[in-house]
Amino acid sequence: MLTCDHPILPDRYDERVEDHLRVTGFYYASQIGIVQNQKALVNALVERWHPDTHTFHLPIGECAVTLEDVALILGLPTDGLPVTGMTISSFDALKAECLHQFGVAPRKSECRGSCIKLTWLRDLRERLHLVDEISIQRYVKCHIMLLIGTILFGDKSGASVHWKYLPLLNDFDSIGQYSWGSACLAHLYRALCRASRYDCKEIDGPLILLLVWAFMRLPYLAPVPREPHSFPLANRWRNWERGDRRFRYLKLAHIRKALDDLQEGQFVWVAYGVDRVDPNIIPADIYMHSVVWSATVVSQSK
Numbered sequence: 001m002l003t004c005d006h007p008i009l010p011d012r013y014d015e016r017v018e019d020h021l022r023v024t025g026f027y028y029a030s031q032i033g034i035v036q037n038q039k040a041l042v043n044a045l046v047e048r049w050h051p052d053t054h055t056f057h058l059p060i061g062e063c064a065v066t067l068e069d070v071a072l073i074l075g076l077p078t079d080g081l082p083v084t085g086m087t088i089s090s091f092d093a094l095k096a097e098c099l100h101q102f103g104v105a106p107r108k109s110e111c112r113g114s115c116i117k118l119t120w121l122r123d124l125r126e127r128l129h130l131v132d133e134i135s136i137q138r139y140v141k142c143h144i145m146l147l148i149g150t151i152l153f154g155d156k157s158g159a160s161v162h163w164k165y166l167p168l169l170n171d172f173d174s175i176g177q178y179s180w181g182s183a184c185l186a187h188l189y190r191a192l193c194r195a196s197r198y199d200c201k202e203i204d205g206p207l208i209l210l211l212v213w214a215f216m217r218l219p220y221l222a223p224v225p226r227e228p229h230s231f232p233l234a235n236r237w238r239n240w241e242r243g244d245r246r247f248r249y250l251k252l253a254h255i256r257k258a259l260d261d262l263q264e265g266q267f268v269w270v271a272y273g274v275d276r277v278d279p280n281i282i283p284a285d286i287y288m289h290s291v292v293w294s295a296t297v298v299s300q301s302k
Contacts, residue, residue, distance in 0.1 A: 011122065011146045013139075016130050020140045025176040028075025028231065028283070029147055033238035035208045038248065041221065042207060044255040045214060051193040059262045063269075065188060065213045067181060068293040071286055072272055073212045074152070075232035076181035079289035081174075083183035087164045089114045094163045101166060102138050115160035118149050141169045152184050156204040181289075184209065208234050216271040221258055223247040231281045 013021065013030055021027040048056045055062040067078040091108060094116070098105040102124060110120040125142035128135050149161025169175055184206050191205030212234045215222035223244035225236040241248045268276070 011125075011143060011150070013143050014130060017136055017140050017143070020136055020172075021143070023173070023176055024140060024144060025077040025178070025180060026144050026147055028286075029152065030143065032074065032151060032208065032232055032234045035211060035234055035237050036239070036241040036248065037207060038211060038223075038250070040250050040252040040255050041214055042203065042210060043252050044259055045210065046192060046195045046203065047256070048259065049192045049196050051196055054189050054193075058259060058267065060264050060267050063217065063267065065185060065209065066293065067185060068272065068290070069213050069216075070181040070185050070209060071289065071293070072277075072282065073209055073216070073233045074181065074184065074206070075283075075286065076152075076184055077176065077289060078179055078181035079292045080177050080179040083165075083168060083178050083180060085164060085167055087114070087162075097163060097166045101141060101170060112157070112160045114164070115155070115157075115162050116145070117160045118146060119159075121145050121149075121161070137172045141166075141172075144169060144175070151208050152180070152206055153187050154204055154206070156202045158204075212237060216276075217268050218262075218266065219268060220266055221255065229278060229281050231283065233277065 018027065021030055045056060048058060050057055050062075053062065055064045070076055071078045091111065091114075094111065094114060095105040098116070104124065106116055106120045110117050121142050125139055125146070128139045128142070130136050130139060145161050145165065148165050149155075150158070153161070153165070155162075168178060188205050188209055191203055192210075194200055195203035215225075215237055216233070223237060223240040226240055226243055227235050227238055230236055230238070271277075
């Protein structure tokens with residue numbers, strides 16, 4: 001069975017930086033609490049993932065996590081500039097970027113290759129005094145890097161984050177112009193493709209997105225939601241294990257059989273209709289990017 005347990009406590013932030021977090025597009029993701037992993041469900045989904053089509057193959061058809069899921073489950077922006085850039089494996093470059101953006105830089109012992117240890121970012125964030133715009137922006141950048149290194153783009157260690165994301169945070173006013181949701185979805189797809197290899201032993205990536213997607217689409221395999229009127233929708237299942245410990249210990253064989261026996265009507269194709277999600281809890285700005293959530297196929301008649 002794949003190892004997929006990195007239950008990292010999401011980092012809380014100082015309420016004084018809320019307006020700045022909203023500007024960056026990471027405000028909603030900052031509200032996500034602890035969503036306990038369900039290892040057997042993750043493994044069963046990986047077994048049904050087809051890398052060639054980027055879809056799960058189920059008895060009722062093919063399905064996949066989409067940009068709509070990312071926007072509603074995590075609250076990330078799904079339209080904008082691509083999250084891309086150069087990846088430089090140089091400690092000197094890492095140090096220079098940190099000095100430029102934070103005014104201080106980690107020692108080599110506070111890094112893992114090209115990754116910055118989350119402990120260094122947490123300590124830096126807690127030492128910052130929010131007395132001016134520079135300190136507030138540095139604080140928010142630290143917080144975003146912690147989000148990236150945990151629930152959004154986490155690696156298998158669960159203890160560090162690659163510094164390659166830092167240059168995208170350089171211009172504070174431009175952070176919110178990137179399609180962070182698209183990058184998060186791509187990261188999940190890559191994690192699923194890697195995990196589907198016969199010799200892979202672990203899976204990383206945004207597992208909260210994968211789990212809550214499954215909870216929304218396969219409610220008969222989901223624990224009881226503790227906060228059904230929360231946004232982002234990931235928080236529906238915040239601390240679910242406190243009220244449904246039985247689900248936590250379901251075995252892989254049980255979930256395999258449940259998926260093998262899946263019937264039409266048990267899979268929810270329209271998971272966010274008004275009969276399932278109260279539209280009043282979805283912020284209006286989330287729907288600003290809804291035009292990119294689906295493709296329109298135009299047929300040309302001869």
